[in-house]
Amino acid sequence: MWTTTLALVLLGAPAGQEQTGASTATTDDDLRNAFVDLEDEYDEAKQEWYGLLSAAYQKAQESNGEIAFTEPDPIEPDWYPRFADLAVEGSIDAEVWCIVQHRYSGLDGDEAHADTRERYELVLSEARPDAMLQSVTYALMSDARASYAGKAYTPSPREAEAFAFLDAIDALTKSDDLRALTLYARGSALIPYMTPDDKKARGLAYYEKAANAYPKTEMGQRCAGYVFAGKNLKVGMKAPDIVGKDHDGNDLKLSDFAGKVAVIDFWGFW
Amino acid sequence: MAMIPHEKELVQRLKDEPFVLLGINSDDKATYVKQRAEMGVTWPSINDASVSPSISTSWGVESWPTIYVLDHEGVIRFKGVRGEKMDAAVAQLLAEMKAGEKGQ
Numbered sequence: 476m477w478t479t480t481l482a483l484v485l486l487g488a489p490a491g492q493e494q495t496g497a498s499t500a501t502t503d504d505d506l507r508n509a510f511v512d513l514e515d516e517y518d519e520a521k522q523e524w525y526g527l528l529s530a531a532y533q534k535a536q537e538s539n540g541e542i543a544f545t546e547p548d549p550i551e552p553d554w555y556p557r558f559a560d561l562a563v564e565g566s567i568d569a570e571v572w573c574i575v576q577h578r579y580s581g582l583d584g585d586e587a588h589a590d591t592r593e594r595y596e597l598v599l600s601e602a603r604p605d606a607m608l609q610s611v612t613y614a615l616m617s618d619a620r621a622s623y624a625g626k627a628y629t630p631s632p633r634e635a636e637a638f639a640f641l642d643a644i645d646a647l648t649k650s651d652d653l654r655a656l657t658l659y660a661r662g663s664a665l666i667p668y669m670t671p672d673d674k675k676a677r678g679l680a681y682y683e684k685a686a687n688a689y690p691k692t693e694m695g696q697r698c699a700g701y702v703f704a705g706k707n708l709k710v711g712m713k714a715p716d717i718v719g720k721d722h723d724g725n726d727l728k729l730s731d732f733a734g735k736v737a738v739i740d741f742w743g744f745w
Numbered sequence: 746m747a748m749i750p751h752e753k754e755l756v757q758r759l760k761d762e763p764f765v766l767l768g769i770n771s772d773d774k775a776t777y778v779k780q781r782a783e784m785g786v787t788w789p790s791i792n793d794a795s796v797s798p799s800i801s802t803s804w805g806v807e808s809w810p811t812i813y814v815l816d817h818e819g820v821i822r823f824k825g826v827r828g829e830k831m832d833a834a835v836a837q838l839l840a841e842m843k844a845g846e847k848g849q
Contacts, residue, residue, distance in 0.1 A: 696798040697805070704805030714813065714821050717767075717804075720795035722774045727791045732765040734817055736838040738755075738831065741793070741801050741811040742748070743771040744780040 509561060510568040517554050524550050552581025562594070570594045571607055574614045592636070599643040605650045612653070612660050615640050619664035628674045634664065655694035658685035662698065679705060714739075748810060749784050751828060755835070756788050762839055763817060769793050769800050771809070817842045
């Protein structure tokens with residue numbers, strides 16, 4: 476029976492045949508397809524939005540040569556209810572979309588918070604694909620992010636809740652990459668841009684944990700780099716040697732240039 | 746990339762000074778070799794990915810370009826300086842180095 480329904484959705488109902496319930500997605504495949512279709516539609520609208528954005532930017536530059544310009548109205552508030560409806564029908568993909576976009580839902584702060592908390596609880600109530608858990612991890616990282624705008628360091632009011640959900644992700648996954656990412660998420664949330672040094676210790680502890688527990692993962696290695704930079708790469712410190720090869724395969728190291736004033740430039744043509 | 750014309754000028758101007766611009770380049774080899782020739786890049790670069798984890802990963806680099814300026818004793822003296830600020834930083838460190846030699 477499910478197969479028949481899916482076939483109708485994919486091929487369209489034969490002419491003249493009454494199709495009942497065709498508008499209601501019922502199976503996992505139906506939900507999946509409905510989500511993909513909706514997401515395609517949204518992506519198309521978003522591309523148009525980027526076009527408007529680019530036009531607004533160019534117009535501002537031509538008229539006053541300034542970078543400042545007014546962004547077109549966000550489209551997410553129009554789309555959020557459509558994804559939310561699909562989530563109600565049972566689409567976990569739509570739940571995750573709503574989680575990722577909840578900041579732009581158009582709901583006010585408390586409402587968005589309550590709405591999103593329920594989605595986190597639902598999504599994290601059972602095993603999910605790691606890719607899905609990864610998207611949720613990044614959303615939680617934003618929720619937990621402290622702020623420091625050159626004034627007072629202010630932890631996020633949602634930090635504890637977000638960290639508890641990150642614990643839930645650790646329990647649901649077997650992936651070291653993802654577990655390293657959830658540690659990075661905690662650390663990064665506690666060390667936003669420009670965070671003063673005396674506020675960094677808690678965040679760095681998560682980086683150290685990721686570096687030590689998951690040294691083979693990309694995030695573990697990146698976290699090790701952040702810890703290394705904090706300990707060894709501040710102004711006034713003797714730079715550690717850099718040892719590698721050039722693109723022709725010849726050995727090349729920083730200490731080859733000992734005794735010279737040096738500019739080290741991490742760069743690329745791309 | 747946007748910095749290359751400025752860096753070329755800096756390297757050319759200081760070619761007889763105790764100075765090095767050392768790149769840590771994160772292009773693939775084909776891009777690097779082609780662009781190096783087209784853009785006339787003369788200074789050395791270590792291939793970022795020639796070691797694992799990459800140098801940029803080990804150094805916790807979060808954005809490109811990232812710049813460190815070291816004095817002749819290898820001490821990090823400036824970070825993130827570009828354009829005229831880079832020139833000024835290098836000039837100051839070269840002057841310090843020469844003043845130190847005279848003082849000895």
